[in-house]
Amino acid sequence: MSLRHALLGLLSEGPASGYDLLKLFDESLANVWPATQSQLYGELGRLADAGLIVVLSEGARGRKEYAVTDTGRAELRHWLLEVKPVPVRRYDMLLRVFFFGQISEDDAIAYLGEQRQEAAEEADRLAELNETIAPYADNFAVYGRLALEWGLRSSRMYQEWAEWAINEVKAHDRTANPDSCKPD
Amino acid sequence: MSLRHALLGLLSEGPASGYDLLKLFDESLANVWPATQSQLYGELGRLADAGLIVVLSEGARGRKEYAVTDTGRAELRHWLLEVKPVPVRRYDMLLRVFFFGQISEDDAIAYLGEQRQEAAEEADRLAELNETIAPYADNFAVYGRLALEWGLRSSRMYQEWAEWAINEVKAHDRTANPDSCKPD
DNA sequence: TTTCGACATGTCACTGATGGAACGTCAGAG
DNA sequence: CTCTGACGTTCCATCAGTGACATGTCGAAA
Numbered sequence: 001m002s003l004r005h006a007l008l009g010l011l012s013e014g015p016a017s018g019y020d021l022l023k024l025f026d027e028s029l030a031n032v033w034p035a036t037q038s039q040l041y042g043e044l045g046r047l048a049d050a051g052l053i054v055v056l057s058e059g060a061r062g063r064k065e066y067a068v069t070d071t072g073r074a075e076l077r078h079w080l081l082e083v084k085p086v087p088v089r090r091y092d093m094l095l096r097v098f099f100f101g102q103i104s105e106d107d108a109i110a111y112l113g114e115q116r117q118e119a120a121e122e123a124d125r126l127a128e129l130n131e132t133i134a135p136y137a138d139n140f141a142v143y144g145r146l147a148l149e150w151g152l153r154s155s156r157m158y159q160e161w162a163e164w165a166i167n168e169v170k171a172h173d174r175t176a177n178p179d180s181c182k183p184d
Numbered sequence: 185m186s187l188r189h190a191l192l193g194l195l196s197e198g199p200a201s202g203y204d205l206l207k208l209f210d211e212s213l214a215n216v217w218p219a220t221q222s223q224l225y226g227e228l229g230r231l232a233d234a235g236l237i238v239v240l241s242e243g244a245r246g247r248k249e250y251a252v253t254d255t256g257r258a259e260l261r262h263w264l265l266e267v268k269p270v271p272v273r274r275y276d277m278l279l280r281v282f283f284f285g286q287i288s289e290d291d292a293i294a295y296l297g298e299q300r301q302e303a304a305e306e307a308d309r310l311a312e313l314n315e316t317i318a319p320y321a322d323n324f325a326v327y328g329r330l331a332l333e334w335g336l337r338s339s340r341m342y343q344e345w346a347e348w349a350i351n352e353v354k355a356h357d358r359t360a361n362p363d364s365c366k367p368d
Numbered sequence: 369t370t371t372c373g374a375c376a377t378g379t380c381a382c383t384g385a386t387g388g389a390a391c392g393t394c395a396g397a398g
Numbered sequence: 399c400t401c402t403g404a405c406g407t408t409c410c411a412t413c414a415g416t417g418a419c420a421t422g423t424c425g426a427a428a
Contacts, residue, residue, distance in 0.1 A: 002274075005283075061377085092269040094216040099193035246392080
């Protein structure tokens with residue numbers, strides 16, 4: 001149900017059409033809650049049916065401009081203040097780690113190395129993005145910054161974990177095969 | 185498609201029934217890839233149709249014991265080595281952060297405080313769990329430990345971020361309302 | 369004048385996940 | 399002997415998300 005509230009949130013900054021919202025999603029929320037066009041238009045319809053938003057005006061090319069109603073604003077507040085965020089539960093990447101026993105230590109290390117690399121690149125990308133944001137723009141940018149910082153810290157943590165894990169696997173390798181002596 | 189490979193992974197440690205697998209899921213993979221019973225049995229059927237697993241034997245109470253085939257093992261290896269893990273993309277919690285402009289600074293701080301608290305508890309829980317695992321058991325436990333460490337680092341990062349974010353919001357509050365002077 | 373890219377919405381088939389109902393079996397405790 | 403709890407499977411409705419397709423408008427440039 002989060003898409004619903006994402007739309008209410010965006011609309012509560014001002015009226016917009018489905019098309020506008022789609023762009024807003026891609027610009028700002030893409031990294032925390034991506035949405036496709038079909039989902040978005042569908043949800044807008046349902047939101048309107050439920051009376052949480054209304055069509056303000058219809059413009060050229062069938063453009064419909066939506067605005068939040070009081071009910072919608074109340075629903076958004078309720079979600080923000082009283083609904084517990086659902087934690088992330090699925091990690092494709094960690095799932096693979098459980099099955100490292102099925103591949104060689106070298107392959108496992110290579111896998112972790114790639115993850116390390118990608119996390120590092122992501123961290124760089126976000127750090128750069130962080131530079132480009134005006135220091136104190138609108139609320140949206142101010143709070144978006146918090147999310148960005150989360151991404152940054154998350155990538156760095158990921159990177160450090162991968163480094164640590166590589167050493168763990170190497171240590172395990174040595175324990176399992178004490179005879180072999182590979183160069184580091 | 186990850187459930188598929190999770191099942192192949194579990195089965196490659198030895199034959200098991202759907203019921204066994206469900207328990208294994210709950211014990212070991214629940215934190216990285218939860219699955220419900222209905223999904224699991226359905227997937228087992230499809231896996232068998234595709235020839236990636238076979239029914240080894242049928243026991244009492246309609247119990248079917250499955251085992252991986254060579255094709256299945258190959259598929260697992262392929263997934264482990266060549267398929268890029270899909271990164272996590274949706275964060276209900278961060279989505280809310282974007283809409284902090286809709287609530288008061290105090291409410292935002294309270295929200296972040298709760299997150300901080302929960303992350304701390306999760307970190308404690310995982311640290312404790314880490315103690316209970318035998319230092320060098322089977323492969324599965326050794327590599328599960330890597331995942332556990334990820335969770336630990338992740339929770340700690342989350343906690344620290346929330347602390348940092350609370351201060352950010354306070355700073356923003358003071359910038360926006362320089363007259364007011366609240367106790368810390 | 370045609371054509372192209374941006375604007376704009378709607379719909380469909382498919383997949384993965386959730387949650388629950390329904391059904392039946394077997395061993396052991398009381 | 400009966401009941402209970404663990405064992406064990408199957409099916410179903412529903413929902414969110416994905417990706418593709420269909421349809422059409424409008425302004426500007428070639």
